[in-house]
Structures are given as C-alpha cells and as structure tokens.
Amino acid sequence: MTSTDDPFPEFAATRRLILKGAVGVALIGLGEFSFGPVPALAAANDKWPEGAFKQKGEADAIKALYGKTAEVSDKVKLDAPEIAENGAVVPMSVTTTLTDVTSISFLVANNPNALAASYNIPPGTIPSVANRLKMAKTSNVTVIVEAAGKLYSATREVKVTVGGCGG
Amino acid sequence: MASTIRVRATATGDTTEVQALIQHPMDSGFVKDAKGNLIPPHFIQQLAFECNGKTVFLADWGTAVSKDPYIKFSFKGGNKGDDLKISWVDNKGASDTTTAKIQ
Amino acid sequence: MKMISRRIPILALAAAFVLLATTSTSLLAAASEADFNAAYAEAEAANKQAGAQRDQWTTTAATLANAKKAAESGNFDSAVAEAREAEALAKASVFQATHEKDAWKAAVIR
Amino acid sequence: MNLRPAIRLASAAFGLATLLSAALPAGAADSVDPAADAKAFQNYFTTKFPKLKPADFVNGPYSLNEDMHRQWVEKEEFPPYEFSLEMGKEMFAKPFRNGKSYADCFDNGGIGVRQNYPYFDEREGKVITLELALNRCREANGEAPLSYVKDEMAALTAYMAFTSRGKPFDIKVPNDPRALAAFENGKEYFYTRRGQLNFSCASCHVQNPGERIRAETLAPALGILNAMPIYRSAWGGMGTISRRFTSCNSQIRGVPLEPQSDEYRDLEYYLSYVSNGLPISGPGARP
Numbered sequence A: 001m002t003s004t005d006d007p008f009p010e011f012a013a014t015r016r017l018i019l020k021g022a023v024g025v026a027l028i029g030l031g032e033f034s035f036g037p038v039p040a041l042a043a044a045n046d047k048w049p050e051g052a053f054k055q056k057g058e059a060d061a062i063k064a065l066y067g068k069t070a071e072v073s074d075k076v077k078l079d080a081p082e083i084a085e086n087g088a089v090v091p092m093s094v095t096t097t098l099t100d101v102t103s104i105s106f107l108v109a110n111n112p113n114a115l116a117a118s119y120n121i122p123p124g125t126i127p128s129v130a131n132r133l134k135m136a137k138t139s140n141v142t143v144i145v146e147a148a149g150k151l152y153s154a155t156r157e158v159k160v161t162v163g164g165c166g167g
Numbered sequence B: 001m002a003s004t005i006r007v008r009a010t011a012t013g014d015t016t017e018v019q020a021l022i023q024h025p026m027d028s029g030f031v032k033d034a035k036g037n038l039i040p041p042h043f044i045q046q047l048a049f050e051c052n053g054k055t056v057f058l059a060d061w062g063t064a065v066s067k068d069p070y071i072k073f074s075f076k077g078g079n080k081g082d083d084l085k086i087s088w089v090d091n092k093g094a095s096d097t098t099t100a101k102i103q
Numbered sequence C: 001m002k003m004i005s006r007r008i009p010i011l012a013l014a015a016a017f018v019l020l021a022t023t024s025t026s027l028l029a030a031a032s033e034a035d036f037n038a039a040y041a042e043a044e045a046a047n048k049q050a051g052a053q054r055d056q057w058t059t060t061a062a063t064l065a066n067a068k069k070a071a072e073s074g075n076f077d078s079a080v081a082e083a084r085e086a087e088a089l090a091k092a093s094v095f096q097a098t099h100e101k102d103a104w105k106a107a108v109i110r
Numbered sequence D: 001m002n003l004r005p006a007i008r009l010a011s012a013a014f015g016l017a018t019l020l021s022a023a024l025p026a027g028a029a030d031s032v033d034p035a036a037d038a039k040a041f042q043n044y045f046t047t048k049f050p051k052l053k054p055a056d057f058v059n060g061p062y063s064l065n066e067d068m069h070r071q072w073v074e075k076e077e078f079p080p081y082e083f084s085l086e087m088g089k090e091m092f093a094k095p096f097r098n099g100k101s102y103a104d105c106f107d108n109g110g111i112g113v114r115q116n117y118p119y120f121d122e123r124e125g126k127v128i129t130l131e132l133a134l135n136r137c138r139e140a141n142g143e144a145p146l147s148y149v150k151d152e153m154a155a156l157t158a159y160m161a162f163t164s165r166g167k168p169f170d171i172k173v174p175n176d177p178r179a180l181a182a183f184e185n186g187k188e189y190f191y192t193r194r195g196q197l198n199f200s201c202a203s204c205h206v207q208n209p210g211e212r213i214r215a216e217t218l219a220p221a222l223g224i225l226n227a228m229p230i231y232r233s234a235w236g237g238m239g240t241i242s243r244r245f246t247s248c249n250s251q252i253r254g255v256p257l258e259p260q261s262d263e264y265r266d267l268e269y270y271l272s273y274v275s276n277g278l279p280i281s282g283p284g285a286r287p
Helices: A009-020 A050-054 A058-066 C007-022 C033-052 C058-072 C076-107 D005-022 D034-048 D054-063 D066-076 D082-093 D130-140 D151-162 D177-191 D201-205 D241-251 D262-273
Strands: A076-079 A090-096 A101-108 A115-120 A128-133 A139-147 A150-160 B005-012 B015-022 B044-051 B054-061 B070-076 B083-090 B095-101 D119-121 D126-128 D230-232 D237-239 D284-286
Touching: A050 A058, A050 A115, A058 A101, A058 A115, A058 A139, A076 A139, A076 A150, A090 A101, A090 A139, A090 A150, A090 D066, A101 A128, A115 A128, B005 B083, B005 B095, B005 D082, B015 B044, B015 B083, B044 B070, B054 B070, C033 C058, C033 C076, C058 C076, C076 D177, D034 D054, D034 D177, D034 D262, D054 D066, D054 D284, D066 D284, D082 D151, D119 D177, D126 D130, D126 D177, D126 D262, D130 D151, D151 D237, D151 D241, D177 D201, D177 D262, D237 D241, D241 D262
Parallel strands: D230 D284
Antiparallel strands: A076 A090, A090 A128, A101 A115, A101 A139, A115 B054, A128 B070, A139 A150, B005 B015, B015 B070, B044 B054, B044 B083, B083 B095, D119 D126, D230 D237
C-alpha cells in the first residue's frame, strides 16, 4: 500500500477511517478533489461498506463512502413523496442524465444512521434505481450519484407524520 | 418453502427491466417488541444480480431499507431467455439465491 | 340530510375526562385494605355492567390493574384512589352505552 | 354513596349531547329497509365527493389524496401483499389430512365467490362471514381453526379476494326478520359511539373521510371492506377484517369484542351490503 505525501493533513482522519473500513483500494490519492484523477473508492470494491453505514451524520457517511463531497446538480432527479404515507415504507427513485455512473446512494439526514442504501452501477447498467426506505421522521433525503469519479447530488424534504392512532 | 425472492425481469429491445421483492423482516435494531425489549438488527446487507456471469447490479443496504424490500433497475446486454441470478446475504449470515429467466 | 357537526359533545366529553383525572380525591385517614377491597369491588361491578352492554373501555381495565398493583405493594391510599378512578370510568362507559342505545339513530345517513 | 363529582360532570356532558341530538327530526318509521339505506349511504358519499366514481371508493384514502395515490400506484407495481397471496394460494390447494380441501367447502371451488360474503344463513339464522366460513370448513374437516387476526387467515382471504377482483359486491338481505335484525344490528354498531374517545365508526368514516386523525387519512365508509384483507405499512403485515375491527376499537380506547362475535359479523354484513355494486379490489395495500 503506497501512500503519496498528504498535502491535506486534515484528511488523514478520513483516510484512516477508509483504511480502517477495510476498503481494499491499492492507491489512495487524496489530492484536490475537484480535479486530478481521484480513483473511485466505493464503486471498485464489493465489500459491504460497514464504516459508511455506521456513520451518524450525512456528511460523514458520504466521506466514509466516497472520500469526497458532492455538488448539487440538476442532472440528478430524485423522486420522493411530499408527505410519506407511512415512515416505514417511503417509495423513492432516482434517474440521471449523467454518463459513466458508477455508484448511487440514498441518504436520510435525520435517520439514526444517514446512509440508507448504496448501489454499485457496473458499466451497461442504466443509472436509475427505485426502492422503498424507512424514515424516522421528517427529513431531507439526498441522493448521491458518482459519475466519472465526481459526486453529484439532489435533495428533497420528505415530511413524515407519526403513523397509527395510539389508544 | 418457496424462495424469499420474487423477481420480474422483462426485456424490451436490449434493455432489461428488473423488479424484485424480497421477503425479509429488515429489523433495524431500533424497534422494541411488545414486551419492551429491543429487537436485534436483522437486515439484508448485500443483494447481487448476475446475468451471463457478469454482475449487473450490487446493492449495499443499511437498516433504513423497508421490510419486504423492493428494488427496480434496468441494464443493457440481457436478452430474453437469459438467466438472471439473484442472491442476498444478511447481517446474520443467512442468505438465499434464486434464478429467473428474462421474459 | 345535512350532517350536524358533532364537535360539541366530543369537546364536552374531553373536558369531562380532564376534570376526572385531576379530581384526585385526597383522603383524610389512610386507606385500609378493606377500603380498597370495597372500592375495587364496586369498580369491577360497574365494569362488568359495561361489559354486559358491550362497551368497556381499555382505560378502565388499565386503571383497575393499577389499583390492584398499588394494593399489592401495600400503598392503599393510591390503590383506593385508582379504584375510585376506575369506578368513575366504568360508570361513564355504562352511561355512554345506555345513552347511545337510541342516540345512534340520529347519526344515521338518511 | 354520593355521586362522584366527576360522574355528575360526565353525565352533564352527555346531557348536552342528547339535547343537541334530540333537536334533530325524529327518525323515520322504524321499519328496516336495507335497499333504501344502501341508496342513501351511497348517495351521501357520491355527493360528498362528486369527483369520484363509485368504484373509486374501494381505494379508500388513496382516492382522496393525490400524493398518497402516487405512492400507492408505485407500491402496486410490486405490492407487499404478494407473499401473502402466494401463501394463500398454496394453503388453498393443500388438502387437509382427510384428503378434502377448502375447494370442497365453497361453491365454484372457492374461486371468485368472495363478493357473496358475508351471507345470511337461513338454517343458523345468523350472518356467515368469509373468515368464519373458512374456519368452519377447517373444523368440519378435522383441522384446528386459524386465528382470525393472524397471517394464515389473511393469506386465505387474500387469495379468495384476489380470485374475485373486479366482481361487484353482491350481498343479499333476504326478507327474513332475523336477517333484517342482523342488518339493523350491524347498522347500530356502526353508528354507536364507544370507547373513552367517544367515537363511532361513523364519526371517522362518515363525518370525516379524507380528513386526518393524527397522521392517518380517514377512508370513506363506502367501499371500506372491498380491499380486504389489507397489507398495512403501519402494521408491516397483513390485516384481516377481524384485525381491522378489533384494532379500530382499541384505538378509540374501547375494549374489542371477540373476533367474529355477532356484532362484528352483523357490522360486516351492513358495511358490505351498503357497498353493493362496488368492485372487490382485495387484497389491498394501505398506509
């Protein structure tokens, strides 16, 4: 495992986290994220990203999973209800016109653990996923699309009311 | 017992749309049972789809995926009659696999 | 037939039960087991009557249980208070069942 | 024994309520006329929701809220009750130990008959619901009855409902005083306020359909049983009619009766009859 000089010490923690998360990526180049070849971290490996799923906050989860931050893009379309009929089953889906998509993730900010689901999109698979997630309470839902090594995101607020009429 | 995986894969042109529903409690570990003690986490962690020996979709799931989880995606390169292998494994190590024909 | 809005009786009822909860009867002398048994029996009888009219309330049963638990732990003051509470709830449910025996017709869609 | 101040107050509150309801014109003559009741019932809902066709009422809250309708359509693509349906089909085909099976207990082998239940049994002089008929079939063939509120019963009724999808409710109230009495008894239960919250079924499903009680959008009473049994996200599982009735009771702090007790059977009789003509859409998914 070679590691280049680290011009950004504050990312050491993230790197350790990723290493601890047993993400078997040979080279970790944590250079400037906006440009420069940054290897796709999550997409390459097939191991369940336990570190990312353990994170409480959304930003930490994204860091743990991808090691970089996302920029909002209107090319990513997140479809989710305005008011969830029931927090236990919230249908959500994402479509994007971005190309070379390698990974898609759904995060629910106010859930105990922000990262809900993460999908590896091999070449030839269309970057569009629908699933049903649980939401603890009203929260921003963010979808992250990793395309050509860069992260793009879309966010929507989904209101969740307490289901059931307690006696 | 019938498999826990229900899947529909339909090919139109060179694109195959896949929908799957899996029978699984997906317990998050945050819920208490009637007597008030926590139900331990029991959820599917990874779900993989393979067609013609190639992984076409891999899902990493956390505790926020609904009970009896559902997933829909499409991929190119599958054609009618091909086999689609679906397999999942959960945090207790349990797993199930099934193979479906693309319609 | 235009439905008459039934807001008023529901609000009146809610007010009744708020008062019910707050009328904690302060007993002068400490209650004894005999007091508890008497109060409990009365509450149970009223609840049985409600059962005969197929309209028991879950809160009556819960309060009866609390009364029994308090009595078992020897705290007869609160046991009697709970039993009185249960009796009031049971009697209210009997009143509801009796009153509704004909009041329901008014709500029927015509 | 002096009347406790609380009880005096409670009865005063009810006094007020009676005063208010007594102001209404006295009810029509007390003869039981199910057909007129059904017409008035359906007319009330179609005027309250002019945009809805009668058949839309079978989708309950989903026909009253656009956002929820979209979520429902998405769920229906691969509905969560698929497993229950599958299990019901398997159970229905599996013969009992004595070689017979459910098909032998129902006309047409139990396929496409759900819309005729509940029916009035002349011999017994009582209403027979589908859930009751299934358990009676089991007992008649030496099998233990199933719980009315658990998954097996839900699976069986889900399969039978599925085979009747689209067929209109066709409930009969014969001109037999006992049948008319059962119908009236069901109607009475439907409109009687109960439980500490002092609600009747009508308080929610007639006076406030489309409104919310806490987080739930209330379904209209018309067509409320057409989608039974239902997979409720709130329960994370299937619910039979018995489970729905008993849980509704406890939600308004009323002690539920035994499943399939006379009141519930008559209530189902009344509710199904007044929804005659609306298509069966079970098994259904609900919030």
